[in-house]
Amino acid sequence: MIIFDAQRGEYIDTETGEVIEERVADLGPEWRAFEYKERLERERTGSPLSLKVHDHGLSTRIGAGSSRDRIKLIRMRRLHEEARILSSERSKRLVTYLAILNREATKIAVPEHVKQSAALIIRKLAKKKSHRKSDPYTIVIASLYYACKINNVPVSFQEFVTKFSISASDFWNAIKQIKEAVPELRPRVLPTKFIPKILDELKLPSTIGPKVAEIVNFMYNKGLASGKSLLTVTAGATYIVSILSDNKKMQKEIAEKLGITEATIRNRYREIVKALGPVRYVCQECGFELYRFEEVGEDTHGVMTPSEVKSMHDGKCPRCGHELGTPTLVPGKLEVML
């Protein structure tokens, strides 16, 4: 999800912590001032929007005091004026776009951060030439749609086309232009998206889903899955969790069902054990280590299942005599309490 940190004036991807655009401090006040002024103007006079809203709200803070302050004020005003003239073409476009966004966004129920993302897209677009083939209205609606996608807010293409009465092909073209113009902002694929499907395919209980998700997210967040297909990372995680939860599936079966090779599953599984391992089974009464597995390939059998570990110890903890029970997966590790 992309959020706007108003205090720091940054857009941050909550998933990666990455700052997408710094120095957008001007967007916050600009946006707010803009929204406010537009509302005021609409309420009072219904007149079209003034371009003044685009001076980044600075002018309002410049007050006149002593003569030295006045000179400073005059200088600053001149600077502002120059800046405004220089960027006036771009500003006009931006103001037009933001006005449309402000007005149209109220027609569909979107969270504030989605509106902020749309404003960010529009700001980036206003700097480029590519989009000028499309009319502003379509571009703005497409930005809003794209912002929903980026933030995983479920909306449909058809819904937008109908609600905003735009032609599907124009809308599609505008989205294409946005994709090209702001490649750094892309709808994020949820790392966990394949899990329900895979568990279903393999007839594994959905209760193991959270553990698989934890592993997949861990691998992604640590950058250990970069360049690897999400399906294979999920398959590797599913394989290890199927063992730890006593629902063991063979690599061969997973490979066949998912159309990937056994070697790929083994590689992902090896990487997961390396990153989160060792695999440990412990007595939940006294913490005695019943079994330990350090590295894939260390024996031909692979990781033992809880049932195998239990029978290895005749069902009882050799240290405290606790009767080994149903496996409980320990969060954040490849550890099972019995």
Ligand SMILES: [Zn+2]
């Ligand atoms: Zn014990």
